[in-house]
Amino acid sequence: MVSDPKMGNKRRRRLAPSEKYEIYVGLLSGQFTQREAADKAGVDRSTIVTIARTAKQGALDALAAAVPGRPGQSRESVELAALKAENERLRATITEQAVALHLHEGKARWD
Template identity: 35%
Template sequence: MVSDRTVTGRKPRRRLTTSQKYQIFVSALTGQATEREEIERLHATIAEQAIALHLHEGRVSWD
């Protein structure tokens, strides 16, 4: 009999326990919240810099 690894070229998947699945779920949720907070912070920073640049250089005329 041939093992699964020699047929497919990789080892079979490992099943996760319920507690392991929950830990992954919680870490994904907290990671996403952290990313959202960082995106909001960067968005606010860019907006502040754009306003400061606009006030510093003034409006550019179209002609």
């Protein structure tokens, strides 16, 4: 229960994800203000602000993770693939250097 004297006793309302999305789209398109959205949904204005902030961050994260030509990969999986490729490149470099060192110094005799 909310005990705000202006709002009266009001039960807490949980919005469905589709409702949150509709609110966010309405705010972006200018169909209504934050106050109007809060009144329409029957929630506090801070809830609307949180919905907008969360939706914006989610969209930015999704766009940052999008790599052209590789649909469906998260940022973490792209970074992991890059690190594995770098690890393999370094492993090959070390192997080449070990072979070159062995050929340069030659094999020691066991006498």
